[in-house]
Amino acid sequence: MITFSIIVNTVDRAAQLRILLRALEQQSYPHFEVIVVVGPTKDDTLGVLKNYEGRVVVERCPEANLSLSRNIGLLAARGDIVAYIDDDAVPCFNWLESLAKLFEDDALAGTGGEVMAIYLQSPFMQHRLGIVSSQAEHVNIRTSWVDGLVKAAESSQGHQWFPRMMGANMAFRRKALLEMGGFDAFYIYIAEESDIAARLAQAGKVSYPVSEMPVYHLPASSRNRVVFTNVGRWWWLETRSAAYYCIKNGRDHGEASSTIALRLLHLVNGHWRRYFDLARAKELGVGQALKMGALELRGITAGTMGGLMRERQIIAPADAQNALMTTEAIRPFQDAQSPLQPVVDPTNGRTPHVTLTEPPLRICLLSHTYPPMAYDGVARLTHLMARGLFEQGHTVHVLTTAERNSTAFYDGAYVHSIKYDLDRYERYHGLTRLFHALNHSHAAHDKIKRLIQNDGIQIVDSPLWLFEGLTTAISGALPVAVRLVTAGAQVAAMHNERDDDSRLVGQMERELIVRAQHILPNTQATLDNVIKTYGVEIAPERCSIVPYGIVPAPEDAVRPFDVTRQDDLTVLFVGRLEKRKGIADLFTAIPKVLEKVPNARFVIAGADNSRHDGFAERTGMSYATWFNEQHKALASRVEFKGMVSDDDLQKLYQACDLFVAPSLYESFGLVYIEAMNYAKPVIGCRAGGIPEVVDDGVTGRLVDPESPGQLAEAMIGLLQSPQHLREMGLAGRGQVLTRFSYTAMAEKFAAAYRLAVGAHTQRGHSRAGGNPDRPTAGFPPARE
Amino acid sequence: MNRNLSAQDVVGEIEFELAHSSLSQDELGQGIQAVRQYQNQVRAEIFGLRGNPDPRELARRQFQLNDMLLAVLHQMSLNLRASQLEQRQLAEWVRDRASGFEGLPQPVAGNVQTFERSNVTRSDDDLLLEIQNILRSSKLWLDPDVRPVRVPIIGGLLTRLRAALHDVSLFYTNRLGARQTAINQALCDAILRLAEEQQQLAHARRVDVEDGK
Numbered sequence: 001m002i003t004f005s006i007i008v009n010t011v012d013r014a015a016q017l018r019i020l021l022r023a024l025e026q027q028s029y030p031h032f033e034v035i036v037v038v039g040p041t042k043d044d045t046l047g048v049l050k051n052y053e054g055r056v057v058v059e060r061c062p063e064a065n066l067s068l069s070r071n072i073g074l075l076a077a078r079g080d081i082v083a084y085i086d087d088d089a090v091p092c093f094n095w096l097e098s099l100a101k102l103f104e105d106d107a108l109a110g111t112g113g114e115v116m117a118i119y120l121q122s123p124f125m126q127h128r129l130g131i132v133s134s135q136a137e138h139v140n141i142r143t144s145w146v147d148g149l150v151k152a153a154e155s156s157q158g159h160q161w162f163p164r165m166m167g168a169n170m171a172f173r174r175k176a177l178l179e180m181g182g183f184d185a186f187y188i189y190i191a192e193e194s195d196i197a198a199r200l201a202q203a204g205k206v207s208y209p210v211s212e213m214p215v216y217h218l219p220a221s222s223r224n225r226v227v228f229t230n231v232g233r234w235w236w237l238e239t240r241s242a243a244y245y246c247i248k249n250g251r252d253h254g255e256a257s258s259t260i261a262l263r264l265l266h267l268v269n270g271h272w273r274r275y276f277d278l279a280r281a282k283e284l285g286v287g288q289a290l291k292m293g294a295l296e297l298r299g300i301t302a303g304t305m306g307g308l309m310r311e312r313q314i315i316a317p318a319d320a321q322n323a324l325m326t327t328e329a330i331r332p333f334q335d336a337q338s339p340l341q342p343v344v345d346p347t348n349g350r351t352p353h354v355t356l357t358e359p360p361l362r363i364c365l366l367s368h369t370y371p372p373m374a375y376d377g378v379a380r381l382t383h384l385m386a387r388g389l390f391e392q393g394h395t396v397h398v399l400t401t402a403e404r405n406s407t408a409f410y411d412g413a414y415v416h417s418i419k420y421d422l423d424r425y426e427r428y429h430g431l432t433r434l435f436h437a438l439n440h441s442h443a444a445h446d447k448i449k450r451l452i453q454n455d456g457i458q459i460v461d462s463p464l465w466l467f468e469g470l471t472t473a474i475s476g477a478l479p480v481a482v483r484l485v486t487a488g489a490q491v492a493a494m495h496n497e498r499d500d501d502s503r504l505v506g507q508m509e510r511e512l513i514v515r516a517q518h519i520l521p522n523t524q525a526t527l528d529n530v531i532k533t534y535g536v537e538i539a540p541e542r543c544s545i546v547p548y549g550i551v552p553a554p555e556d557a558v559r560p561f562d563v564t565r566q567d568d569l570t571v572l573f574v575g576r577l578e579k580r581k582g583i584a585d586l587f588t589a590i591p592k593v594l595e596k597v598p599n600a601r602f603v604i605a606g607a608d609n610s611r612h613d614g615f616a617e618r619t620g621m622s623y624a625t626w627f628n629e630q631h632k633a634l635a636s637r638v639e640f641k642g643m644v645s646d647d648d649l650q651k652l653y654q655a656c657d658l659f660v661a662p663s664l665y666e667s668f669g670l671v672y673i674e675a676m677n678y679a680k681p682v683i684g685c686r687a688g689g690i691p692e693v694v695d696d697g698v699t700g701r702l703v704d705p706e707s708p709g710q711l712a713e714a715m716i717g718l719l720q721s722p723q724h725l726r727e728m729g730l731a732g733r734g735q736v737l738t739r740f741s742y743t744a745m746a747e748k749f750a751a752a753y754r755l756a757v758g759a760h761t762q763r764g765h766s767r768a769g770g771n772p773d774r775p776t777a778g779f780p781p782a783r784e
Numbered sequence: 785m786n787r788n789l790s791a792q793d794v795v796g797e798i799e800f801e802l803a804h805s806s807l808s809q810d811e812l813g814q815g816i817q818a819v820r821q822y823q824n825q826v827r828a829e830i831f832g833l834r835g836n837p838d839p840r841e842l843a844r845r846q847f848q849l850n851d852m853l854l855a856v857l858h859q860m861s862l863n864l865r866a867s868q869l870e871q872r873q874l875a876e877w878v879r880d881r882a883s884g885f886e887g888l889p890q891p892v893a894g895n896v897q898t899f900e901r902s903n904v905t906r907s908d909d910d911l912l913l914e915i916q917n918i919l920r921s922s923k924l925w926l927d928p929d930v931r932p933v934r935v936p937i938i939g940g941l942l943t944r945l946r947a948a949l950h951d952v953s954l955f956y957t958n959r960l961g962a963r964q965t966a967i968n969q970a971l972c973d974a975i976l977r978l979a980e981e982q983q984q985l986a987h988a989r990r991v992d993v994e995d996g997k
Contacts, residue, residue: 160847161851425797427797428794434794504789504794
């Protein structure tokens with residue numbers, strides 16, 4: 001059994017350190033200790049560590065010198081492997097487990113994985129399969145195996161190149177590192193990991209980075225990081241380190257002295273030019289530029305002198321030998337409670353306030369689009385699910401599409417954007433939707449494979465729409481749960497589309513339903529409709545009805561009806577203006593209502609869809625124009641808002657007194673809940689899933705579809721009864737808090753996922769579980 | 785033609801893509817092409833323009849080529865291990881399907897780079913050993929008989945002078961050339977073996993997929 005010492009070097013990053021330690025509780029591989037080497041700190045770092053007394057080895061480093069700090073950690077380590085991670089990063093779930101497999105190869109001395117910067121605004125791959133030359137030139141990301149090497153070699157006149165790991169995610173066999181004397185403390189901050197790469201190569205040891213086992217990085221500010229982010233007073237440190245590196249490693253690898261000297265000149269020249277350019281662009285004052293130039297000279301002089309005159313500042317052989325002789329065992333970091341720790345938000349350290357009795361799940365949600373880039377129905381729902389599942393303590397990964405691949409953490413979830421290429425399923429090129437959907441589904445599956453490997457996801461949740469999860473469902477790699485959102489086949493039927501593309505898309509959606517482990521309709525009506533549309537049978541044990549939820553409005557935003565009010569009464573309609581939404585029935589009912597309740601006024605919000613449902617063809621007008629033409633006298637009492645923003649929509653809900661949406665069919669009817677959220681009574685039809693949302697006589701009224709008379713009667717009845725307006729509104733608000741909140745929804749989803757994972761595991765197909773050696777029994781099943 | 789397509793056709797295509805996905809040779813081909821291109825360029829530079837190649841330069845370029853070849857070889861080796869893992873899983877899948885067991889696991893390893901040790905066959909171990917031996921043997925060059933003169937700026941010149949004075953240029957060129965040729969030959973042999981094995985696996989998998997599923 002391979003044991004690890006995770007070494008964290010930190011100065012004044014208490015908040016980040018707290019996040020990292022919380023994240024380490026969730027590592028799947030339990031055989032590790034944590035050594036935190038604290039520099040000259042001024043913040044609450046030691047206070048954070050006090051909470052881990054007995055579980056974390058704390059060492060002190062007298063100065064802010066990363067190499068020295070790394071060596072202190074190395075000397076204190078007891079594990080077979082020392083794994084370095086930055087204090088402002090969190091590892092993927094299977095980080096150590098993957099490393100353990102790699103280090104089963106006795107010849108391997110060092111390795112490391114990807115580093116992903118997960119800023120929401122500008123996520124990027126910081127390091128992947130890096131290489132470095134003997135003259136301190138870096139290629140941090142190789143897209144193809146040798147591309148970077150070729151380009152770099154061409155541009156650098158034949159310097160030696162070596163595989164390089166990034167300090168945020170690198171691991172070494174402790175013995176190998178000690179035998180080399182650890183890190184060279186001349187490097188205060190930069191290039192120490194490159195130096196190790198060069199020295200490993202020089203010593204003939206095998207090391208290589210891999211393109212898996214990522215750590216998620218949120219580079220925090222520090223004194224040293226100013227070197228990279230700004231032209232600051234510490235910039236010269238880079239020059240100092242680079243000069244030293246070029247001389248030491250250039251010589252060791254046979255570079256000619258003239259080559260090294262030229263390289264040093266290039267370094268200084270490059271930086272001076274940068275200062276000059278900044279001064280010219282007025283981003284740097286002339287005095288400041290001159291000062292930077294002088295500091296540059298200081299850097300190059302210090303680095304050159306160090307390189308030529310000083311011996312390497314590495315661990316003394318005797319100390320290294322002593323460390324190697326130790327027989328002390330590691331002090332395990334994880335305890336019995338570790339597997340029950342909820343997820344932590346790596347961006348702000350927030351942890352949900354839940355006490356778990358079962359280990360949290362690791363869930364992958366699929367959504368073609370996702371906020372903040374898009375806010376369509378599926379995107380919103382997926383977003384709310386992610387938020388809710390986070391609040392329940394689960395780790396959520398969302399797969400969505402974008403122009404480039406990236407990973408960011410957003411609002412409770414790791415959001416992996418994938419760019420899918422149209423390089424498969426060429427046979428279906430002529431069937432546009434099918435062709436795209438198949439390629440997308442396959443690209444999602446490729447990413448899912450990596451998430452299984454690295455992040456130990458246990459289940460994939462896919463919307464039915466465009467069968468995103470079909471490839472994974474067919475592969476059987478993980479259980480797939482399917483959300484029965486309005487699907488392609490239903491839309492095609494609605495629009496009378498009978499082409500091959502629509503037909504095959506519908507059939508693939510059916511395949512997804514058949515092959516999915518679990519089905520998640522939002523209402524019984526949705527389930528019935530799907531069974532009818534696709535002609536499938538769904539056994540009750542593989543189906544859970546999960547009503548959608550929303551974010552409850554804060555109490556002070558809720559506006560129950562004030563029974564003492566005497567002014568106008570506002571009736572709100574929200575939805576597309578089309579036949580299916582019952583707009584024609586509403587138009588018929590409005591005059592009757594206004595006749596009986598003259599102080600009523602109607603607000604109609606939603607895009608006009610008259611061109612698509614045939615209304616414009618028949619009448620030559622949009623719905624709004626038609627109504628105003630037909631009922632000129634009522635025009636002042638009926639306001640058409642058109643499509644409104646989400647903020648405006650919330651204001652409309654808040655300001656209305658009664659909500660009405662006489663849809664002929666809704667699979668669920670989110671609009672009713674949105675109105676109930678602000679304590680508004682609602683009126684809908686006895687159709688589809690609406691009766692499962694609107695409790696007739698309690699939270700509002702139900703009428704028969706296409707019955708404008710009943711509709712008018714219901715509206716009049718409520719508008720003339722202030723007490724009902726208030727009581728039904730408050731009852732609706734109560735339903736939102738208990739049944740239709742996003743956390744209640746997430747709780748039901750999680751319960752369904754557990755069923756699906758359990759069923760999949762029983763059939764012996766789980767690969768995504770944790771390590772069987774984790775401290776507590778009952779942890780999700782182990783790998784096969 | 786499209787009118788005749790059925791759901792089963794599409795599902796069959798997905799299953800085929802799943803089985804085929806780990807065997808993509810595109811990137812490998814690009815990698816080998818890049819190395820070849822670079823080698824041609826180096827050859828032209830060293831032997832074409834200069835009459836008397838500098839042994840240090842020659843060795844440097846050879847090391848770079850070695851690194852590139854090793855990168856390709858390493859990736860091929862990992863791909864092969866992934867393929868073997870998937871092959872085994874596919875065999876289980878075929879077996880389960882034959883016994884009417886639905887909703888079954890397909891390979892998940894793909895191009896991932898860490899695998900269960902137990903899935904590595906003896907031949908893989910041999911290949912890895914071969915890579916390691918190559919790496920170790922390449923270290924021999926790191927102890928040259930003539931050490932560089934460690935004087936800033938003019939050190940390289942002095943080293944070259946010394947080398948010229950002792951007329952060792954040709955000696956080292958020949959010796960290093962012989963060594964590197966052997967290393968390259970070993971790398972190429974290993975790559976060829978890997979490629980052959982991958983092709984065999986690809987063939988076996990296609991036969992499996994076309995036959996049974």
